[in-house]
Amino acid sequence: MVKKFKVGFKFCGNCNPYIETQQLLLNLKKELKDEVDLVFWENQPYNALLILSGCLSDCAERPDFSGPTIVVAGNTLDHFPLEEENLKTTLIKKIELMKSEFN
Amino acid sequence: MPLMTGYQYMESLKKLKPVVYFEGKKIESVVGHPLLQPHINSAALTYDVAHNPAYEDLATTTSHITGKKINRFTHIHQSTEELVKKVKLLRLIAQQTGSCFQRCVGFDGLNAVYSTTFDIDKKLNTKYHERFLKYLQYVQENDLMVAGAMTDPKGDRGLSPSKQADPDLYVHVVEKNDKGIVIRGAKTHMTGMVNSHEMLVMPTSALGEEDKDYAVSCAIPVDAPGVFHIFGRQTNDKRKFDKMDQGNAEYGIVGGECLTVLENVFVPWDRVFMCGEFEFTGGLVERFATLHRQNYGGCKGGVSDVVTGAAAAIAEYNGVGKASHIKDKLVEMIHLTETLYCCSIACSSEGVRLPSGAYYPNSLLGNVVKQNVTRHIYEIDRLCQDIAGGFIATLPSEKDFNHPELGKFIRKYYVGKADYSTEERYRMARLIENMTGGTALAESMHGAGSPQAQRVMLLRMGNLPHKIKLAQKLAGINVDNSKKEAAATKQE
Ligand SMILES: Cc1cc2nc3c(=O)[nH]c(=O)nc-3n(C[C@H](O)[C@H](O)[C@H](O)COP(=O)(O)OP(=O)(O)OC[C@H]3O[C@@H](n4cnc5c(N)ncnc54)[C@H](O)[C@@H]3O)c2cc1C
Numbered sequence: 001m002v003k004k005f006k007v008g009f010k011f012c013g014n015c016n017p018y019i020e021t022q023q024l025l026l027n028l029k030k031e032l033k034d035e036v037d038l039v040f041w042e043n044q045p046y047n048a049l050l051i052l053s054g055c056l057s058d059c060a061e062r063p064d065f066s067g068p069t070i071v072v073a074g075n076t077l078d079h080f081p082l083e084e085e086n087l088k089t090t091l092i093k094k095i096e097l098m099k100s101e102f103n
Numbered sequence: 104m105p106l107m108t109g110y111q112y113m114e115s116l117k118k119l120k121p122v123v124y125f126e127g128k129k130i131e132s133v134v135g136h137p138l139l140q141p142h143i144n145s146a147a148l149t150y151d152v153a154h155n156p157a158y159e160d161l162a163t164t165t166s167h168i169t170g171k172k173i174n175r176f177t178h179i180h181q182s183t184e185e186l187v188k189k190v191k192l193l194r195l196i197a198q199q200t201g202s203c204f205q206r207c208v209g210f211d212g213l214n215a216v217y218s219t220t221f222d223i224d225k226k227l228n229t230k231y232h233e234r235f236l237k238y239l240q241y242v243q244e245n246d247l248m249v250a251g252a253m254t255d256p257k258g259d260r261g262l263s264p265s266k267q268a269d270p271d272l273y274v275h276v277v278e279k280n281d282k283g284i285v286i287r288g289a290k291t292h293m294t295g296m297v298n299s300h301e302m303l304v305m306p307t308s309a310l311g312e313e314d315k316d317y318a319v320s321c322a323i324p325v326d327a328p329g330v331f332h333i334f335g336r337q338t339n340d341k342r343k344f345d346k347m348d349q350g351n352a353e354y355g356i357v358g359g360e361c362l363t364v365l366e367n368v369f370v371p372w373d374r375v376f377m378c379g380e381f382e383f384t385g386g387l388v389e390r391f392a393t394l395h396r397q398n399y400g401g402c403k404g405g406v407s408d409v410v411t412g413a414a415a416a417i418a419e420y421n422g423v424g425k426a427s428h429i430k431d432k433l434v435e436m437i438h439l440t441e442t443l444y445c446c447s448i449a450c451s452s453e454g455v456r457l458p459s460g461a462y463y464p465n466s467l468l469g470n471v472v473k474q475n476v477t478r479h480i481y482e483i484d485r486l487c488q489d490i491a492g493g494f495i496a497t498l499p500s501e502k503d504f505n506h507p508e509l510g511k512f513i514r515k516y517y518v519g520k521a522d523y524s525t526e527e528r529y530r531m532a533r534l535i536e537n538m539t540g541g542t543a544l545a546e547s548m549h550g551a552g553s554p555q556a557q558r559v560m561l562l563r564m565g566n567l568p569h570k571i572k573l574a575q576k577l578a579g580i581n582v583d584n585s586k587k588e589a590a591a592t593k594q595e
Contacts, residue, residue, distance in 0.1 A: 009156075010156075010160065011156055011157045011158070011160060012161075013157075013158050013159075013161025013162065013188070013191055013192060014157050014158055014161075014195060015161060015191040015192070015194045015195040015198075015405075016191075016194065016408075021157070022157050040156055059160075059187070059191070060160050061160055
């Protein structure tokens with residue numbers, strides 16, 4: 001049986017969020033449910049790490065993890081600004097690309 | 104249990120038996136009592152955020168003693184980044200409670216006593232720090248809520264503790280024996296005390312040798328023999344028996360303060376962290392004050408986020424949301440809130456490492472935070488009341504709102520913009536009334552010290568000699584020459 005691609009997620013503390021990262025995660029879980037397992041960052045091992053920061057400060061502490069990391073910080077994805085409505089789809093594409101490279 | 108949930112915290116309170124009075128009557132159980140429950144809910148959130156993946160990055164950290172994951176409120180700051188996280192955590196929780204969640208006072212007490220006991224031991228070869236570490240580990244492993252008990256009643260403010268007509272006006276040691284000490288006195292304005300597990304007693308001011316007996320720091324369970332609490336009144340506290348009229352029924356206002364009386368309370372030596380070392384009292388008070396003043400741009404920033412949101416909402420309900428002066432006032436509220444927050448972030452980022460290894464905010468900037476709070480919160484609240492309109496002060500009661508005959512008149516005559524119900528407008532008005540008046544304002548003035556306490560520190564740390572030199576240089580005054588000239592004139 002092929003193992004499902006696993007992504008660990010970690011939120012910043014959300015003290016002054018500009019985007020709804022919790023909603024974003026729920027949407028990801030819904031849309032990727034057949035292909036990707038999204039697990040809390042403490043549940044290693046996983047194949048990639050997703051950092052979900054509510055604003056550009058991106059102060060989420062990084063866990064010990066040497067694999068690929070995707071960073072959402074406010075309306076940016078890996079530091080590139082995006083319209084909020086495009087954030088989810090671009091992020092999904094990125095995770096799917098990582099998954100295909102993994103397979 | 105290293106990380107309790109809010110529910111487990113409430114269950115743990117049920118096992119304690121603190122003696123608490125209100126209006127002459129004993130409160131049998133703090134949990135579930137309408138006067139206290141909002142404050143308990145607020146403190147419970149400090150536990151729940153630690154279990155929420157969205158918040159745990161701020162709400163938890165790793166203990167430097169055990170390496171275990173702990174609630175940040177029981178932690179000793181290990182870096183400037185952690186000082187910053189503390190501020191962010193406070194803002195986060197305050198945004199959700201709109202009110203004080205009490206747990207920072209003990210948190211700051213733990214940090215102040217940690218570094219001070221280290222310094223005492225280094226100088227005097229005592230064992231306070233070792234004892235304190237054990238106590239701290241106990242607090243961390245059981246995720247306890249500790250009340251910070253510093254402020255004494257103080258009697259005649261012009262007299263030192265030992266010169267007071269009544270020696271009990273400051274907490275003092277009345278007996279020492281091989282098992283421990285006995286203390287007597289009281290602590291006032293005790294935030295969250297009645298719903299804490301423990302209290303950390305600290306002296307209230309710098310003391311001299313004649314006040315040695317008052318130089319005492321120790322930890323006591325809130326229900327220890329000899330301890331009782333008289334719960335304080337708040338503006339509109341009888342509304343805690345209502346819902347809508349309370350404004351913030353879930354979390355109340357401020358921290359649910361009390362007068363805590365210590366009538367010959369025995370404290371075993373392993374819970375005593377200072378006993379007679381008067382020369383360290385000034386340092387302890389200063390550290391606690393700075394750590395506590397650091398907070399206010401975080402927690403009051405969060406509270407002001409809610410007040411600003413409430414102002415924007417009520418303007419919209421009133422049909423004036425688009426008026427330019429309203430927008431300008433909202434901008435001013437945001438500006439003031441972020442000014443408070445900036446200072447808290449700045450004093451944290453500019454923090455320093457103390458000999459104990461603990462990190463400590465920049466004291467000058469920490470005092471600026473609190474000084475700003477004694478002014479800006481009043482201005483933020485003034486602007487909110489301006490925007491809201493007078494009905495926040497004159498609204499009929501919730502009972503009338505829900506009355507079978509009167510209710511329809513209230514709904515009719517307190518209506519605003521057609522898009523919103525009268526109930527929404529009523530609820531928002533009550534929230535504003537609750538958050539911008541009375542007890543809530545006094546907390547911003549005196550909590551963590553009255554304005555003058557910060558001004559004394561600003562003068563002391565403001566580096567005036569350096570500023571004078573800067574001015575002299577630009578004015579073309581050669582200080583060395585003018586000193587020589589002055590000396591020569593004297594000789595003539
Ligand atoms: C809501 C709230 C919560 C609080 N929570 C806590 C808590 O959890 N733990 C805790 O330890 N404390 C707590 N405090 C206490 C707070 O730190 C004190 O209120 C503050 O230090 C001022 O002390 P005071 O209230 O006795 O006022 P006072 O000291 O009486 O001050 C009143 C005025 O007199 C001036 N004054 C005082 N002494 C002198 C003097 N010697 N010479 C000249 N002027 C003087 C002051 O500058 C001020 O203007 C809380 C206070 C409030 C309002």
